[in-house]
Amino acid sequence: MTKEINTILTAARRHCDTVIKPNIESWNEAGIWPREASDLAAAAGLAGLYCPEEYGGQGLSLGDGIRVYEELGKGDGAYAFALSMHNICAYATCGYGTEAFKTQWARDLTSGRKLANFALTEPQSGSDAANMYTRATINRDGTLTISGSKAWVSLAGEADVYLTVVKTSEIPGHADMAMVAIPRDAAGLSFGPRYQTPSYAFLPLSEMYMDQVTVSGDNIILPPGQGLQGALMAIDIARVSIASGCCGLMESALDTALAYAKNRKMFGGVNLDLDGIQWMLGDVMTELEASRLLYRSAANKLGTPEGPVMAAHAKRFVPDAAVRAANTCTQVLGGMGLLAPYGLDRLSRLAQMLRIVDGTTEVSRVVIGRALQKRAAGLADLAVPKGFGEI
Ligand SMILES: Cc1cc2nc3c(=O)[nH]c(=O)nc-3n(C[C@H](O)[C@H](O)[C@H](O)COP(=O)(O)OP(=O)(O)OC[C@H]3O[C@@H](n4cnc5c(N)ncnc54)[C@H](O)[C@@H]3O)c2cc1C
Numbered sequence: 001m002t003k004e005i006n007t008i009l010t011a012a013r014r015h016c017d018t019v020i021k022p023n024i025e026s027w028n029e030a031g032i033w034p035r036e037a038s039d040l041a042a043a044a045g046l047a048g049l050y051c052p053e054e055y056g057g058q059g060l061s062l063g064d065g066i067r068v069y070e071e072l073g074k075g076d077g078a079y080a081f082a083l084s085m086h087n088i089c090a091y092a093t094c095g096y097g098t099e100a101f102k103t104q105w106a107r108d109l110t111s112g113r114k115l116a117n118f119a120l121t122e123p124q125s126g127s128d129a130a131n132m133y134t135r136a137t138i139n140r141d142g143t144l145t146i147s148g149s150k151a152w153v154s155l156a157g158e159a160d161v162y163l164t165v166v167k168t169s170e171i172p173g174h175a176d177m178a179m180v181a182i183p184r185d186a187a188g189l190s191f192g193p194r195y196q197t198p199s200y201a202f203l204p205l206s207e208m209y210m211d212q213v214t215v216s217g218d219n220i221i222l223p224p225g226q227g228l229q230g231a232l233m234a235i236d237i238a239r240v241s242i243a244s245g246c247c248g249l250m251e252s253a254l255d256t257a258l259a260y261a262k263n264r265k266m267f268g269g270v271n272l273d274l275d276g277i278q279w280m281l282g283d284v285m286t287e288l289e290a291s292r293l294l295y296r297s298a299a300n301k302l303g304t305p306e307g308p309v310m311a312a313h314a315k316r317f318v319p320d321a322a323v324r325a326a327n328t329c330t331q332v333l334g335g336m337g338l339l340a341p342y343g344l345d346r347l348s349r350l351a352q353m354l355r356i357v358d359g360t361t362e363v364s365r366v367v368i369g370r371a372l373q374k375r376a377a378g379l380a381d382l383a384v385p386k387g388f389g390e391i
Contacts, residue, residue: 008064009071011044015040039112050090066237066241067299072248073252077246077347081245086112098217117155119162122149133148134210143215151208152195152357164179179226192206199349232308238358242354242358244299250287257284283324291318294317297310298314313364326344
């Protein structure tokens with residue numbers, strides 16, 4: 001019996017209200033990943049959302065499970081993002097890991113005793129992910145020895161295992177790429193200085209260095225030839241998860257603006273009496289409703305041929321809508337919107353971050369553009385009226 005989605009959504013809402021919202025400012029001040037909070041999230045069933053119950057997961061479909069980030073995103077988009085990446089890694093482990101790897105890691109990941117993240121980006125390659133330098137040599141005994149650098153690794157040094165995309169030859173392109181799990185305590189693994197990210201300082205981010213790191217062949221999650229394809233599937237899930245988190249962020253911004261505007265006295269009434277203010281916030285609400293429909297539709301298409309382009313539509317539209325929502329809601333509060341206690345400035349920076357991570361808005365446009373070219377190729381040529389030359 002898989003857990004009811006409503007039970008999990010209620011748990012996520014409670015986690016947001018009792019753990020994230022009351023503590024987010026102190027987490028940012030401390031600049032430390034709140035491990036006790038992610039332990040509580042795991043205890044509430046939020047660390048193995050799509051993993052089968054035999055491994056301690058909730059057994060939810062992607063379409064259902066992704067809705068959790070909308071609840072968490074009401075508290076903090078970066079926290080929701082980090083948990084979404086952990087869940088994707090747990091899902092990859094249960095779905096694609098070797099039996100030996102699953103035996104060692106699956107239950108630890110679904111229970112949150114161990115955290116996981118994903119390392120694809122390199123200092124010289126973000127959007128152009130195939131331009132990868134990290135190399136794994138497959139040794140005669142089946143082990144792999146890995147050297148290279150990754151960049152923008154979330155949960156850097158905090159996660160217990162990193163699902164790392166590597167090249168396994170010098171041949172250009174992605175045909176030789178694999179995904180390998182590197183435990184944090186592997187000899188030769190180290191992390192660079194923390195990036196300074198004031199709006200989500202609690203999320204450790206840094207480069208990750210692999211100097212002759214040797215791991216067992218059991219740690220191959222995806223063999224050579226499947227690494228980039230698998231990473232792109234993971235990124236599709238991540239894109240829709242981010243769109244889900246953005247909806248939470250938009251709702252949080254909107255409710256802050258409404259709670260303020262209904263009391264702010266001006267011109268013999270209150271701010272929310274002004275048509276202009278109602279229209280601004282009305283547009284935020286319309287975009288929130290549209291965003292919800294889009295990400296939920298995309299989530300239900302994951303794993304089908306339409307999944308990648310639907311994920312691109314969600315990632316293209318929703319974080320942009322979240323940036324507009326956070327900025328509009330800041331504007332509604334006037335100068336007060338810029339003050340820390342209202343949290344709107346933080347939401348603007350988070351929304352902008354969510355436009356970038358796991359494929360930028362522009363990269364989503366590229367995916368959509370390619371799908372349009374395919375669609376055009378399947379259409380009958382449009383006849384040119386007599387008297388006109390070639391179009
Ligand atoms: C907070 C945060 C956490 C992250 N966590 C992780 C992680 O855990 N693991 C991981 O592997 N990565 C992670 N990343 C990396 C992230 O996925 C990359 O930042 C992202 O893919 C963009 O790459 P880039 O930053 O190198 O930008 P670039 O690729 O250098 O892009 C620069 C600009 O060029 C634009 N551009 C690129 N291609 C095109 C095109 N064809 N047409 C028009 N414009 C284009 C981009 O949209 C962007 O505006 C994280 C990033 C952030 C910000």
